[in-house]
Amino acid sequence: MKVAYRSDIGRIRLVNEDRGWAQLMETGLAVAIVADGMGGHQAGDVASQLAVDTFKEVLLGTTATLTLEEKKVLIRQAILQANEVIYDMASRNDQYHNMGTTVVAALLQTESGVIGHIGDSRAYKWRDGVLSQLTDDHTLVNELVKSGQITIEEAANHPRRNVLTRALGTDEQVEVDVKGISWKPGDMLLLCSDGLTNMLSIQEMADTLSQDDLDLDAKADRLIQLALQAGGDDNITVVLLHHAEDTEQEE
Template sequence: MALRSDIGRIRLVNEDRGWSEELEPGLVVAIVADGMGGHQAGDVASKLAVDTFREALQGTTKALTLEERRTLISQAILQANEVVFDTASNNEQYHNMGTTVVAALLTEDNGVIGHIGDSRAYQWRDGSLTQLTEDHTLVNELVKSGQITPEEAERHPRRNVLTRALGTDEQVEVDIRGISWMKDDLLLICSDGLSSMISAAAIVETLQQSELDLDQKADRLVQLALQAGGDDNITVVLLHHAEDTELER
């Protein structure tokens, strides 16, 4: 696994948070959160979300069924929502803070992805890149309803407006999906500081470079986002399903 986070070229604070760990052999968890709220409130929101999620996942074993793991990831994210919302409600300086979240829990043959907001998960398999998450954004709603094209969405002045975030409301819905997880698959989870700055083609070009190891691929993705302007904080987690059933560290 590889984790990289960079403040970017514009922001004064890195409001992204990422965490990844092998909880036991063949059971890996990862999360990326992209905070918002100004005056370092975004920094607080993303840290609270990741810390709460991490605590909820500690002690998890492979003995859980896929359905139990879906419930676990959903409950962990909802718990994080409660903590961030309560903190924002009780502290004037954190009013309106929130964060995106995208998380994965992977075993040897399948995985669960949970997300809120516009941080993304992608799966790389057999030379093909698939986006696993759907952005909870205003422009994505406009694209889905046919009002604008995907190309227009990329340049839309309100492309950063979220329709759903963690911690901004008492109740929130988490999108959960199961995935198959096969030998040599790669999972990329990232904040929009990566996905809004570089194209899917650039991600593909990096992931297919067999001479680069996982850390070098993560570094290259961050560098590409910086070269494209680095308008936002950039966080990347790469997980590889290695050949020997153990996940590459």
């Protein structure tokens, strides 16, 4: 398995409130997370960093090979623990009041994996030249689309498209969406913040991942560059995991 991780502040923002982490464990488990923080006075980057740190802490204690059900339990537990830590910090410090973050995370092993998410950071799977979205945005606009009140085209430019219906750390209790996925040689997983998906179409992302002349590192770089060229309105974070025969970690 191969891993590449990239994050860029973008062209507009003064602070990068995105955080990410990806690692290949000795057990053959690949672990990755992207968090996109929100909140005034730089509270967003505190929330996203806490999410990543807590997630990492829980996952680094994993030594065994896990079944699909065990992976689902573990990813939910890690995300809920992060929620607890962020909510507690926000409750005790006025400057962090109402801070929160999105989160999308993955645990992958040989033939199967799990995705856990809250908010509008997304996971996509690339298989045989086709890129499929695995997560469902927890946003007001997505609710309007699902109820038939607006079209997908209208959603793309809706003035309230960044309003989340669910976030990590803003409430004491939160629901995590967890799903199992198949994972076979040749597959690629893309985890990203909305700084990528608000700038690029799914076709543009698929075209980049399909380029055989680019290694995984170069594909991550290309995605960031395309988002910057399209305007770079937000922080942009990308994690790519490739189910390849050889194993390497890119930084």
